[in-house]
Amino acid sequence: MSTDHMSTIVFVTAVHHHASDAELALAPVNGEALLTHTVRGLLAMPDLDLVVVAAPERCAHLFEAALPGFPARCRIVPGPSLRHVFDTVEKEIAGNPVFLVHDALRAFTPADTVRAVADAVRAGSPFVVPVLPMADTVKVTDAAKVITGTEDRAYLRTAQTPLGFTRETFLSYVDKPSLDGGYTVAGHPDAMRVTNSFELKLAEAIAVAGDREETL
Numbered sequence: 001m002s003t004d005h006m007s008t009i010v011f012v013t014a015v016h017h018h019a020s021d022a023e024l025a026l027a028p029v030n031g032e033a034l035l036t037h038t039v040r041g042l043l044a045m046p047d048l049d050l051v052v053v054a055a056p057e058r059c060a061h062l063f064e065a066a067l068p069g070f071p072a073r074c075r076i077v078p079g080p081s082l083r084h085v086f087d088t089v090e091k092e093i094a095g096n097p098v099f100l101v102h103d104a105l106r107a108f109t110p111a112d113t114v115r116a117v118a119d120a121v122r123a124g125s126p127f128v129v130p131v132l133p134m135a136d137t138v139k140v141t142d143a144a145k146v147i148t149g150t151e152d153r154a155y156l157r158t159a160q161t162p163l164g165f166t167r168e169t170f171l172s173y174v175d176k177p178s179l180d181g182g183y184t185v186a187g188h189p190d191a192m193r194v195t196n197s198f199e200l201k202l203a204e205a206i207a208v209a210g211d212r213e214e215t216l
Contacts, residue, residue, distance in 0.1 A: 007049040007097040008118050010042055010162065013082055014056060014063075014104040022056040024195060025104040026066060030207035033066040034194055037107040037207060043071055045111050047118075049097070052077055053104075054085040083174045098122060099170035102162040108206045109161070109191035116185045117164040128164035129179055130187035131157035160187040 014025040014035070025035040035053070042051050053076045055063040060078035067076060077085045082101070098121045100114070113130050120128040134156035140149045159179055194203045 007093075007095065008047060008100060009093055009097050010048055010051045010100040010102055011054055011082060011085065012038060012042070012051060012102050012104050013054045021105060021195075022059050026059070026062055027194070027200060029107065029194070029200065029203045034107045034203065035063060035066045035104050037203075038102070038104050039067055039070060039074060041107065041109070041111070042102070042114070043074060045114065047115070048100075049073065050075065050089075050092070052085060052089055054079060054082055056080075081174075086171075086174060096167050099165040099167065100162040101165070101170075101173070103160075103193060105193045105195060106161055106191050107194060107203060108210075110188050113160075113186075113188045113191055114162055117162050120183060120185050121164040121166060125164070125183040126166045127169045127173070127182045129182035129184050130160045130162070130191065131184045132160065132187045132189070134158060157184065158187075160191045160193075 012035075014022045025038075026033045028034075029037060039051060039053060042048055051074045053063060053067065053074065055076050055078045057078045057080060060076070064076055067074065075089060077088050079085045079088065098118045100118060102109070102114075117128045117130055134153040136153070138151040138153055138156060139147045140151055142148050159182075163173070163179075163182070165173060190206055192199060192202065194200055
């Protein structure tokens with residue numbers, strides 16, 4: 001596959017694990033919704049051609065309120081699934097771009113990580129996942145919750161987003177989400193998923209640090 005410029009389309013989704021993820025995306029961090037930080041960070045990258053926010057129908061109006069006045073490169077599409085959202089915008093997507101799927105709760109994923117995923121797709125990898133090595137010791141237990149062994153963490157990784165795809169692998173993922181077969185690139189600690197009060201405090205610190213850097 002050529003590494004010449006290919007357009008890049010990002011789908012931002014808020015429901016990966018639990019229905020409450022949509023509400024978590026609206027949690028305030030440094031005075032703005034987590035979702036606002038996520039989308040602003042993506043739109044700050046000029047090499048991303050279109051950011052499509054998949055908004056759960058029950059709170060689409062709240063998603064729209066969290067993204068006021070965003071550039072034309074951003075679309076908010078209510079719908080029950082990523083497949084529905086893709087079908088809605090498919091006519092706007094020409095050729096064979098790089099497709100990215102990004103978790104709205106990973107608001108502070110560095111631009112370098114996003115680019116590394118997209119570049120790996122451009123270089124010929126049909127499916128790309130950013131990961132971090134497992135730092136903790138992982139124990140295996142039986143049905144009685146008794147430790148029976150230690151998992152070899154040398155081969156264990158924690159997966160992050162954005163996930164990167166060709167058109168073909170994206171459509172396959174939309175219909176049957178799985179990370180099996182994904183080529184891995186280095187993730188980043190700042191790309192954590194913000195789901196609880198402790199992670200919200202970390203996100204607040206990252207956001208405040210970013211504001212300070214911009215004023216220097």
